[in-house]
Amino acid sequence: MRPVPVPRRLAAAIAIAASVALGVALTAPASAQELKIAVAADVTSIDPHFFNLFPNNNIAEHIFDKLVQMDADSRMIPGVATSWKTLDDRTWEFKLRRGVKFHDGSELTAEDVAFSINRVPTVPNSPGPFSAYTKAIVGIDIVDPYTIRFRTAAPHPLMPNDMSTIYIVSKKVATGAPTEDFNSGKAAVGSGRYKFVRYVNGDRVEIVRNDAYWGEKPPFARVTFRIIKNEPARMAALLSGDVDAIEQPPTADLARLKSDPKFTLTSKISHRVIYFNFDHLDRSSPFVTGKDGKPLEKNPLTDVRVRRAISKAINRPAIAERVMEGQAIPSGQLVSEKLFGHNPALKAEAYDPEGAKKLLAEAGYPNGFNLTIHGPAGRYVNDEKIVQAVAQMLARVGITAKVETAPMGPYSGRASKQEFSFHMVGWGASTGEASSPLRSLLATFNRDKGLGAVNWGRYSNTRVDYLIEQALQQVNDENRMIMLQRATELAMADLGIMPIHFQFTMWATKKNVAYTPRTDEYTLAFQFRPVRQ
Amino acid sequence: MQSVVVLFVMSLLVFVGVYAIGNPIDILINPQADQIDRERAIAALGLDKPLWEQYLVFLKGALTGDLGRSFVHATPALGLILTRMPATMELAIAAMLIAVVLGIPLGLWAGLKPNGVAGRTIMAGSILGFSLPTFWVGLMLIMVFSVMLGWLPSNGRGPTMLLFGLVPVSFLSWEGLSHLVLPATNLALFKLALLIRLTRAGTRESLLQDYVKFARAKGLSNARVIGVHVLRNIMIPIVTVIGLEFGSVIAFAIVTESVFAWPGMGKLLIDSINLLDRPVIVAYLLVIVTLFIVINLVVDVLYSALDPRVRLAEAKG
Numbered sequence: 001m002r003p004v005p006v007p008r009r010l011a012a013a014i015a016i017a018a019s020v021a022l023g024v025a026l027t028a029p030a031s032a033q034e035l036k037i038a039v040a041a042d043v044t045s046i047d048p049h050f051f052n053l054f055p056n057n058n059i060a061e062h063i064f065d066k067l068v069q070m071d072a073d074s075r076m077i078p079g080v081a082t083s084w085k086t087l088d089d090r091t092w093e094f095k096l097r098r099g100v101k102f103h104d105g106s107e108l109t110a111e112d113v114a115f116s117i118n119r120v121p122t123v124p125n126s127p128g129p130f131s132a133y134t135k136a137i138v139g140i141d142i143v144d145p146y147t148i149r150f151r152t153a154a155p156h157p158l159m160p161n162d163m164s165t166i167y168i169v170s171k172k173v174a175t176g177a178p179t180e181d182f183n184s185g186k187a188a189v190g191s192g193r194y195k196f197v198r199y200v201n202g203d204r205v206e207i208v209r210n211d212a213y214w215g216e217k218p219p220f221a222r223v224t225f226r227i228i229k230n231e232p233a234r235m236a237a238l239l240s241g242d243v244d245a246i247e248q249p250p251t252a253d254l255a256r257l258k259s260d261p262k263f264t265l266t267s268k269i270s271h272r273v274i275y276f277n278f279d280h281l282d283r284s285s286p287f288v289t290g291k292d293g294k295p296l297e298k299n300p301l302t303d304v305r306v307r308r309a310i311s312k313a314i315n316r317p318a319i320a321e322r323v324m325e326g327q328a329i330p331s332g333q334l335v336s337e338k339l340f341g342h343n344p345a346l347k348a349e350a351y352d353p354e355g356a357k358k359l360l361a362e363a364g365y366p367n368g369f370n371l372t373i374h375g376p377a378g379r380y381v382n383d384e385k386i387v388q389a390v391a392q393m394l395a396r397v398g399i400t401a402k403v404e405t406a407p408m409g410p411y412s413g414r415a416s417k418q419e420f421s422f423h424m425v426g427w428g429a430s431t432g433e434a435s436s437p438l439r440s441l442l443a444t445f446n447r448d449k450g451l452g453a454v455n456w457g458r459y460s461n462t463r464v465d466y467l468i469e470q471a472l473q474q475v476n477d478e479n480r481m482i483m484l485q486r487a488t489e490l491a492m493a494d495l496g497i498m499p500i501h502f503q504f505t506m507w508a509t510k511k512n513v514a515y516t517p518r519t520d521e522y523t524l525a526f527q528f529r530p531v532r533q
Numbered sequence: 534m535q536s537v538v539v540l541f542v543m544s545l546l547v548f549v550g551v552y553a554i555g556n557p558i559d560i561l562i563n564p565q566a567d568q569i570d571r572e573r574a575i576a577a578l579g580l581d582k583p584l585w586e587q588y589l590v591f592l593k594g595a596l597t598g599d600l601g602r603s604f605v606h607a608t609p610a611l612g613l614i615l616t617r618m619p620a621t622m623e624l625a626i627a628a629m630l631i632a633v634v635l636g637i638p639l640g641l642w643a644g645l646k647p648n649g650v651a652g653r654t655i656m657a658g659s660i661l662g663f664s665l666p667t668f669w670v671g672l673m674l675i676m677v678f679s680v681m682l683g684w685l686p687s688n689g690r691g692p693t694m695l696l697f698g699l700v701p702v703s704f705l706s707w708e709g710l711s712h713l714v715l716p717a718t719n720l721a722l723f724k725l726a727l728l729i730r731l732t733r734a735g736t737r738e739s740l741l742q743d744y745v746k747f748a749r750a751k752g753l754s755n756a757r758v759i760g761v762h763v764l765r766n767i768m769i770p771i772v773t774v775i776g777l778e779f780g781s782v783i784a785f786a787i788v789t790e791s792v793f794a795w796p797g798m799g800k801l802l803i804d805s806i807n808l809l810d811r812p813v814i815v816a817y818l819l820v821i822v823t824l825f826i827v828i829n830l831v832v833d834v835l836y837s838a839l840d841p842r843v844r845l846a847e848a849k850g
Contacts, residue, residue, distance in 0.1 A: 042804045044605040051605060052563040125577055127561040127604045132570055179607035201606065202617060202804065203690065203796035226689060228794040229804070232672050233688055237794070240679035240687040409809045413555035427564065436565060450567030 035220040035513070035528055036243040038228045046199050047182035048167035048190075049120050052128045057165075058522050059205050059225065064167035064190035067094055067113065068160050072527070073338045074271055074432035074519040076160055080108060080168060080191070084160055086475055087149065092159045096146040100214050102170045103195045109145035115171035117150075123179065133162040155473040157480055161431040193218050193526050203227060207525070218526035225525075238263070238508055245509040247523040251382060254325050257508050267327055267506040268517030269336050272428040273437065274328075274380055276390070276498040277457035278307055279421045287372035287421035291400070300365055301421060307495040309359035310422075313397040314390055315351040320501050323385045327504040333488050334429070334437040336502045338519065341434025341484035346492055348499070356397040368398025374415070374423035377405040381503045387424050390500075415456045425456070426503070430520065434484040435471055442491045443468045459496035536826045543822050544595065547815045548588050556580060557604055557809035578604055591815070600819065601812030603805070610816035614798055618820075619700050620690055621797030624789070625782040627704070627717035632724035633775065640732025641759070647737060655729060662726030671719040671792035678715060686712050688794040716793040720786055724778050731774055735767030742766075768839050776832035780825045 041055040048060035069079040081094040100108040117140060121131040136159070139151035150159060170189045177187035188196040193215070194207035205225040209218060226243055228234040231250040237243045249257055249265070257265045278301045279285045285299040300306045316330035330348035335341055360368060371394065375387030384405045391401035405411075415423055429436040444460040445452035451468070467487035474480040491497070505521045509528070516527040558575045566574070575581050579590065591601055600611045643652040679687035691709030693701035703709030739745060740763065748758045787799035794800075798817060805813035 044603075044808075045607055047607070050607055051561070052566075053561075053605070125602060125604070125607055127558065127574055127578060128563050128566070129570060129574060130563075131573075132563070132566045135570075183606075183608070200796060201613065202800055203794075226794065228688060229800075230791045230794065233675070233792050233794055236672070236675040236680055236687045240675070240683065242679070242687050242689070407807070409557070409560045409807070410555040412559040416559060430563075430565060440565060440567075447568040450569060453567045453571065454564055 033220065034222045034224075035245070035525060036224045036226060037523060037525065037528075038226045038234045038237050038243040038246040039523055040229060040231075040234065040246075040248045042202060042227055042229065043199070043205055043225070045179055045183055046185070046188045046196065046205075047123065047179040048169065049116070049123045049130055050126055050179045050182070052130050052165075054521070055227075058524070059207075060167045060190075061192070061522060061524055062194040062207055062223075062526070063188060063192045063196050064169065065100065065108070065192050066164055066167055067096075068164040070164050070432055070520060072268075072516055072518045074429075075338070075340075076164055076432070079164075080113070081163070084163075089155045089475065090152050092150045092152070092156070093143075094148050094150075094163070096148065097214060098146055100191050101212050102173075102191045103189045103210060104170070104173065105212075106170065106172055107145075108168065108170070108191050110142040110148040111145070112168055112171045113148050114140045114142055115174070116166060116168045119169065119174065120166065130165060133165045136162065155475050157473070157475045157477075158431065158433075158435065161433060164432070165430070194223065219529045220525060223525040235508075238510070241510070244513045245507060245515060245523075245528060247505075247507055248381075249506055249508040251325055251327070254327070254506075262511055264509050264511055264514065265506065266509065266515045266517045267504040268519060269329055269502050270428070270505045270521050271336065271339060271430065271432065271519045272380070272426050272503055272521070273331055273334055273336075274383075274386065274424065274426045274500045274503055275334075275441075276422060276424050276500065277415070277420075278310075278459070278495065278498065279418065280457050280459045280496075281418060285421040286419060287374070289370040291367055291370060293370065296369065299421075300363065300369055303363045304494060305359045305363040306365065307498065309356040309363070309397065310394065310399070311349045311495055311498050312352040312356040312359070313399070314349070314393050314498075314500070316348050316500060317351070319386060319389050323382050323389050324501070324503070327381065327506060328501040329504075331499040331501050333492055333499060334427070334441070335434045336519070339429060339432055339434065341438075341481055341488065343485040343488050346489060348501075353393075353397050360398060365398075368400065370400045370402075371422055372402045372404055372420075374411070374420045375403065375405045376408045376411045376424065379408040379411075380426045383424065383426075386500065390424075416454075418456065418458060420456075423456075424500075425454075427454075428521070432520070434488060435468070435480075438464075438468050438484060438487055438491070439472065442487075442496045457497065459491070459494070461490060461494055461496065464491050464494075464496070536823075539826070540819055540822055543818055544591070544815055545588070547818050548591065548811070549584070551809060551811045551814055552584050552587075554809060557811065560808060561604060591812075600816040603813045604810045605805075605808050606810075606813075610812040611820075613813060614801065614816055614820055617796060617798040617801045619702060620795060621783055621786055621790070621799060623702050623704065623713070624716055624720060624786055624795060624797060625779065627713055628720035628724065628782055628786075629775065629779055631717055631721035632728050635721075636725045636728030637732050637771070640729040641736055641764070643729065644733040644736025644740070645759070647733070656733070659726040659729040662722045662729075665722070667719060667723065667788045668792050670722060671716070671789055674715050674719055675792070685715050687715075690796055716789050716795050719793070720782060720789045724782065727774065727778065728771065731771055732767060735770060736763055739763050739766050765839070769836065772835050772839060773832060776828050776835070780821075780828045783824060784821050 043055045043059050045051055045056055048064050066079045067081040068076050071077050080097050080100055082097050084094045087093050117134050120134045136152045136156045137150045138153050141149040173189045174187050181187035183199055185196050193210055193213050195210050197206040197208050199205050207223050209221045228237055234246045235253050238246045257263050284295050284297055288296055290296050320328040320330050332348040333343055333346040373387055373391050376383050387403050391403045394401045427437050439451055440454045443451035444465050445455045464487050467483050471480050471483035507515045509515055512531050512533055514529055514531045562571055562574050603610050603613055639655050643655040646652045675687045678685045691703045691712035693703045694705045696702045704713055745762055748762045790797045790799040802817050
């Protein structure tokens with residue numbers, strides 16, 4: 001217990017001053033060496049198979065490669081695999097790129113791919129495994145170091161989509177490595193565009209460019225992700241120049257960002273649809289009462305006319321313009337325009353309060369009823385405000401609505417147990433196509449088939465189910481597209497769920513940096529580039 | 534013995550409380566997962582067992598010093614908290630230093646010259662320190678000193694160095710120090726106001742006491758009267774408050790930590806609550822309870838040093 005001698009402290013200060021000066025000297029001419037990004041959510045681990053969580057994947061995208069990559073519009077493009085095809089109904093073959101090197105210099109081969117896929121379901125204590133994307137595979141054949149085949153029990157058209165979520169780790173380094181070894185960097189050896197440098201829990205992740213990367217090399221050599229969850233603090237970090245870019249600037253500051261010449265605001269439609277679930281159960285719905293406050297024996301929400309009336313009562317353009325400050329597009333289906341399975345014929349429901357009243361009267365509720373709307377707090381952009389706006393709009397057609405919101409934890413727990421009558425949720429089609437929301441949200445709840453896992457309203461339509469199950473096994477893209485479109489059309493005609501809008505994802509950057517925005521909401525360092533002024 | 538009971542009751546309360554909020558798997562698992570994946574993940578974390586059984590498993594581990602593993606970080610909860618502790622301790626100590634170094638002299642001044650302009654200004658300032666919400670002051674500090682003036686960094690902890698080759702601290706370098714100034718000031722404000730008011734009240738009271746009058750009558754210098762007779766006597770309540778407040782500074786640095794993105798344990802707690810990461814929440818609260826117990830002990834020891842009438846082994850006397 002002796003105090004640090006002054007000379008050492010002095011030496012340290014000089015060392016730092018020197019390194020700062022040196023840093024400036026090095027970066028000055030290129031001016032595009034270092035990038036600091038403030039992200040909004042906590043990275044919990046560097047192990048790319050431990051926890052399927054957005055902020056973790058966002059970092060893994062830099063360090064690790066996948067067989068299939070997604071472009072900025074969520075369309076599949078070759079990654080480590082140069083091509084893929086079905087050999088028969090139940091076998092997929094992926095051809096691997098030659099000369100892909102891990103950060104330790106060893107070559108990435110089919111062995112590593114097989115190892116990674118086998119590792120996914122075996123990571124201990126995983127709170128959110130990636131196994132949903134590997135479970136279709138019943139056998140792996142390594143034909144040669146650059147050819148790998150996956151056998152499935154049933155036809156599985158989504159294999160390339162699944163492979164766009166599995167990060168490839170090095171068999172040599174990761175064999176037997178626990179998740180801690182990834183966090184410390186020991187096992188965090190990928191083949192991606194950046195190499196892992198440092199992860200400070202709750203604070204930052206530092207990465208450095210992989211100059212041996214097989215594809216286009218990113219413009220910035222050093223990147224630091226700062227974790228700043230607090231919105232005003234993130235904004236202040238940008239305004240003060242401590243970081244070059246932030247994700248999710250607070251909606252309240254959008255006007256300022258748009259008018260300030262020192263900053264650029266970039267936004268793009270997200271794959272996330274914001275929608276409402278109806279209680280489809282034939283029961284006295286827990287949060288619907290008559291105008292006299294007494295419970296209704298019959299659940300009015302099981303009547304499609306009532307659901308349609310509610311949908312017509314909602315002024316979606318007003319929500320997009322005013323609540324969302326223009327950062328949303330009204331929606332009448334599950335996936336946005338550029339995603340596979342989008343149905344161009346389905347438009348957002350037009351605002352029609354008179355029509356809504358008429359339908360309510362037809363259904364036997366000329367004076368409406370009382371309803372409590374539930375919503376999450378702080379999970380989606382302006383979630384609480386959207387729920388409040390919907391409540392006011394419903395009041396205009398006679399449905400007296402109260403609003404209750406709660407943080408996502410307790411909220412989703414209750415919603416998944418059918419404790420609500422009418423509640424809001426969001427869904428990101430992370431596989432980039434329409435089967436993702438269809439199978440999880442609209443297929444009939446069926447544990448053994450793994451369908452309808454998030455069908456919290458318990459919507460059920462056998463024709464929709466049939467189409468979804470067929471589509472999930474239809475290897476022909478064109479046929480599958482038609483089936484997905486048709487299933488969506490039927491489910492939307494029933495208003496199995498009620499879409500509100502697709503939210504936009506936003507990024508704010510300094511003027512001298514530009515970002516190519518993405519549908520999948522990722523904030524990827526390699527999509528930033530310096531801008532000459 | 535008492536402390537062990539407190540720790541036990543605390544762990545039980547938190548355990549049941551967090552259990553009541555909801556099932557962490559609901560928010561942790563990727564929504565694309567199907568029902569069977571979900572059940573498997575629940576079983577992997579031991580959440581399928583009845584609550585009492587989960588608690589017994591925890592208790593068994595706790596007795597051997599294992600407070601469980603974080604659900605989301607896959608590392609031992611206690612280790613996770615300990616790695617984040619130096620940041621919070623550094624912030625809390627810096628804040629307390631600011632509060633003490635400024636608070637006691639200012640309070641003394643205000644107590645000695647209660648009607649002077651300076652005395653009144655100090656008191657008015659302390660009211661502000663009391664009543665302005667911490668997060669707002671924090672944002673204002675950032676707006677003024679980082680955004681407008683650009684003097685200090687707006688968030689985060691600067692580079693750290695090992696103190697005694699063991700504890701990572703940031704105050705040993707200029708850059709680290711510059712990161713520390715704003716959050717420490719922010720955290721100190723409330724305590725500063727408290728200390729000013731406490732010192733002032735104590736000073737005014739003791740100035741009227743006989744021993745002060747007597748000391749003056751003896752012809753002692755003003756400095757000696759204030760430095761020895763006044764200050765020493767008002768120190769006892771101040772030390773108590775500093776002790777208690779130090780605990781609360783550590784426990785409630787949460788607001789400052791999130792406004793300044795300071796990677797301490799308060800921020801860890803908030804993140805863990807959001808993800809219902811129960812092992813970390815329970816471990817955190819147990820650590821804080823232990824900390825309070827230790828601080829109270831230290832305060833008791835200091836008492837006896839300041840006040841010869843207080844003896845630690847009072848039973849004997």
